[in-house]
Amino acid sequence: MKTKTIYFIAGSQDLYGEEVLKQVAINSQEMANFLDERVPGASISWKCVVRSSEEAEDILVQASADKACIGVIVWMHTFSPAKMWIKGLQRLTKPLLHLHTQHNKALPYDLIDMDFMNLNQSAHGDREFGFICTRLGLNREVVAGYYKNEAVIKRIQRFADVARAMDYSHNLRVAMFGSNMRDVSVTDGDRVESEIRYGWNVNYYGVGDIVTLVNQITEGEVENKMAEYAEKYKMHTADIEAVKEQAKYELAFEKFFKKERVGAFTDTFQDLHGLKQLPGLAVQNVMAKGVGFGPEGDYKTSALMAVLCQMAKGRTGATAFLEDYTYDLTEGEEIELASHMLEVSPVFAADQPRVEVHPLGIGGKEPPARLVFDGIEGKGIAVSMVDMGTHFRLICADIQLVKAPKEMPKLPVAKVMWKILPDFASGAERWIYAGGAHHAVVSTALTKEDIALFAKLTNTELVVIS
Numbered sequence: 325m326k327t328k329t330i331y332f333i334a335g336s337q338d339l340y341g342e343e344v345l346k347q348v349a350i351n352s353q354e355m356a357n358f359l360d361e362r363v364p365g366a367s368i369s370w371k372c373v374v375r376s377s378e379e380a381e382d383i384l385v386q387a388s389a390d391k392a393c394i395g396v397i398v399w400m401h402t403f404s405p406a407k408m409w410i411k412g413l414q415r416l417t418k419p420l421l422h423l424h425t426q427h428n429k430a431l432p433y434d435l436i437d438m439d440f441m442n443l444n445q446s447a448h449g450d451r452e453f454g455f456i457c458t459r460l461g462l463n464r465e466v467v468a469g470y471y472k473n474e475a476v477i478k479r480i481q482r483f484a485d486v487a488r489a490m491d492y493s494h495n496l497r498v499a500m501f502g503s504n505m506r507d508v509s510v511t512d513g514d515r516v517e518s519e520i521r522y523g524w525n526v527n528y529y530g531v532g533d534i535v536t537l538v539n540q541i542t543e544g545e546v547e548n549k550m551a552e553y554a555e556k557y558k559m560h561t562a563d564i565e566a567v568k569e570q571a572k573y574e575l576a577f578e579k580f581f582k583k584e585r586v587g588a589f590t591d592t593f594q595d596l597h598g599l600k601q602l603p604g605l606a607v608q609n610v611m612a613k614g615v616g617f618g619p620e621g622d623y624k625t626s627a628l629m630a631v632l633c634q635m636a637k638g639r640t641g642a643t644a645f646l647e648d649y650t651y652d653l654t655e656g657e658e659i660e661l662a663s664h665m666l667e668v669s670p671v672f673a674a675d676q677p678r679v680e681v682h683p684l685g686i687g688g689k690e691p692p693a694r695l696v697f698d699g700i701e702g703k704g705i706a707v708s709m710v711d712m713g714t715h716f717r718l719i720c721a722d723i724q725l726v727k728a729p730k731e732m733p734k735l736p737v738a739k740v741m742w743k744i745l746p747d748f749a750s751g752a753e754r755w756i757y758a759g760g761a762h763h764a765v766v767s768t769a770l771t772k773e774d775i776a777l778f779a780k781l782t783n784t785e786l787v788v789i790s
């Protein structure tokens with residue numbers, strides 16, 4: 325994560341003389357170095373003290389052009405007349421964090437004089453800078469507080485995570501094997517707008533492109549993949565040939581992703597020509613590596629999953645696609661079973677997943693190998709993205725993942741259960757009013773504050789249900 329950089333820029337002007345500007349540089353470097361040590365999500369790199377319109381434009385153009393730069397932190401050590409920031413900010417394309425802080429923590433009451441006040445006037449300068457950002461209509465993050473406060477560091481870390489996810493999003497390529505499932509509405513969307521707003525380059529490929537690769541997989545490659553499965557999972561089937569079939573699918577996906585630089589994909593069981601099984605185990609194992617996935621041609625959920633996995637990098641917790649399926653509606657104890665036919669990521673497994681082979685019940689294909697397990701418990705969020713026609717909307721709901729109250733011996737899929745918050749009726753009704761999908765990215769690593777920051781910085785409408 326440290327290969328990505330956030331520029332740290334201090335604002336000032338020429339009015340104060342060389343001595344003061346030297347001190348501004350020393351102090352701001354010290355602060356940038358401190359934050360760099362405390363924030364694992366990106367390198368925080370001190371760049372310069374901006375004194376003029378030309379310098380502001382130069383450094384913000386440089387930040388915008390630098391592919392390693394994922395964001396910019398700006399702080400006014402002294403007063404910095406903000407007209408000098410206009411042209412630079414107009415050309416800034418990276419996420420902006422305005423840090424409202426000071427080099428000194430407490431006031432040196434006994435010693436404070438005019439020189440000290442001249443040097444340390446962010447209360448003055450940051451308001452001037454804030455005005456021009458607001459006047460320009462910039463979606464930025466403002467963080468106020470002493471820069472060594474844990475709460476401030478935490479918010480800068482969040483900014484680093486979200487900025488890194490946005491950078492990843494900007495470069496994300498999504499492969500759709502087959503198209504959107506016939507007649508399904510919520511999974512569909514405007515792929516041009518997705519690329520304009522989030523950078524997602526979403527392209528259709530014939531499933532035959534995967535079949536060709538599947539048919540070229542060697543026995544040796546399959547053995548290696550089977551060894552990977554055996555190391556991670558319990559083999560709980562006599563039908564090893566069915567498992568090998570999934571191993572071939574995964575190997576074919578991996579080759580395709582590498583060649584086409586793909587970070588997220590979709591499939592649809594309506595278009596499996598040339599594949600004997602619906603990809604199950606193959607998709608599950610790939611998802612656990614942070615590759616985005618959406619079933620039924622759901623490219624939005626797939627891309628969102630890849631982006632949120634990047635955001636969650638370095639944190640503890642699970643992040644992946646999940647699908648709403650069926651309920652226990654016992655009054656006051658309502659629980660949802662979120663369990664797709666097959667494609668549940670093993671990141672949600674409470675114990676070691678078992679590889680099993682069973683008929684699917686729909687689709688008319690051979691019984692697919694899949695991972696079977698019970699889900700983890702804990703606090704989480706469910707995030708859904710829908711296309712409203714005029715704009716995209718994110719819906720983010722707090723959920724509580726819970727243990728299944730009873731065994732389900734006749735349901736051979738992965739089973740993740742959660743309680744909708746604050747209570748079933750309020751949570752589910754709001755989700756439905758908001759147009760939330762039956763597909764979501766669920767995370768126990770991210771919070772609604774992370775999603776809110778992502779929504780703000782990408783200028784996306786957000787509905788929070790908490």
Ligand code: MN
Pocket residue numbers: 620647762763
């Ligand atoms: Mn669905």
